[in-house]
Amino acid sequence: MYTLNIENVFGLHMSEDVQDIQKTNPILGCIADDFTGASDMASFLRKGGLNTIQINGVPDDDFALRKYSGMQVDAIVIALKTRTCEPSIAISESLQSLSWLQRARCSRFYFKYCSTFDSTERGNIGPVIDALMDKLAAKHTIVCPALPVNGRTVYMGQLFVHGTLLHQSPMATHPLNPMKDSDLASLLDAQVADINKKACGHIGYPDLSKLETYVPQQNDRYIVTDALETGHLQSLAKYFACHPNFPLLTGGSGLAEFLGEAYREAGWLGKTPSPLAETRLSSPTLVIAGSCSQATQGQVEHSKSKLPSLYINPNNLASGRQSAQSIAEWIQQHAAQSVLLYSTESAAKVSANQDKLGLENAASIIEKTLADAAAFATNAGYYKNIVVAGGETSGAVVSALGIKHFVIGQSVAPGVPLMRAETSSGALQLALKSGNFGDYDFFSTTIETMTL
């Protein structure tokens, strides 16, 4: 495990004035529980004027954060794949990431989870928040999944997706974490085992306009925040971004857009952000869809008639009728064109596959196959532009490509940035799309924007 030598990397001493340290060190260290969630967060931080980099997995090597690719780094987002793993692994990787971010001298922290609160009764949102709070000795944090620009709002502590309660939305049939409740306090309550740590507070919609008078109740450990529109997130960020009793904030990416403004007002950031990184590359695009979310289903349907496409069937993979070899041959035959590989299916078909193959087995067969296909396509030099739909799928693909970090470029949809990575096979450009993000024509518009 790499040990960060702070003084070598940052050239600073611990005794320096706090504000100077904040001006020269990254301010925000963010831990995201999946890869699309991380790039979503990074895109909104960047939109809010923070120079942001994304690191994939628990960092294990040294790179000069202070001047990464010639830019001063204000925020670091660590992408983990801990949304659906064993809670103990999620806790351990999140704590290791937190330690690394502390050694990198971040002074504020954020745990980014899904705007649809993707989790199960065993976790992992509650257990990870809990562990991070304990490590930071935080008595309070906020729980703020709202992302109104993508239809996620919180009213009276209930999470809505485009105006429908979460448990009545398509998230009720998600392949890995079907959401059966919309009440954020009770979702958390089920995940937090320690009876002494269950207390949930609430900042209701009417209180958002008078936050300056808000004082958390002594025992309110997790404070669920209503937010119905983007302006509410701006008020929450203004109040909480630099609040000394809230070193850790938690939620979706909605708040991220306004953290830069709050840091600037507090005098923690003196400069204007660097120009957006240029990410575009001259190459056809490989689109990989392992998401079965409603938005991805529509996007795949739309693109099937426009791009050569190959359906990856988990049952055929399990029986050997489809294989890494046959997929590689198909890619080779189409290599000069933008193409689509997809395993996307309706909830009913996904459920039938899971009954037959087992939930985790079906997921991992597909993730591995799609990730191997991406590695084959890039190693062979056929594709430099990659679009991936789905958080778990993105985690598998990015790991297989050996990408350690990304610089963030322009966004192609709210929460979906273009990103540039250097790999052993050269520069790559990726767009990682959360399952339910983007319009029906997302794949074709992104292919167009990606190409020089």
Ligand SMILES: Nc1ncnc2c1ncn2[C@@H]1O[C@H](COP(=O)(O)OP(=O)(O)O)[C@@H](O)[C@H]1O
């Ligand atoms: N046809 C299928 N049958 C069963 N599971 C599938 C199928 N297609 C994809 N999956 C699995 O469903 C999960 C989708 O999760 P993810 O990639 O995070 O998408 P989303 O962002 O929509 O949640 C992945 O683990 C993927 O391997």
Ligand SMILES: O=C(O)[C@@H](O)C(=O)COP(=O)(O)O
């Ligand atoms: O907050 C969000 O909605 C996204 O950033 C996100 O985490 C979505 O996850 P996936 O749908 O699994 O891609």
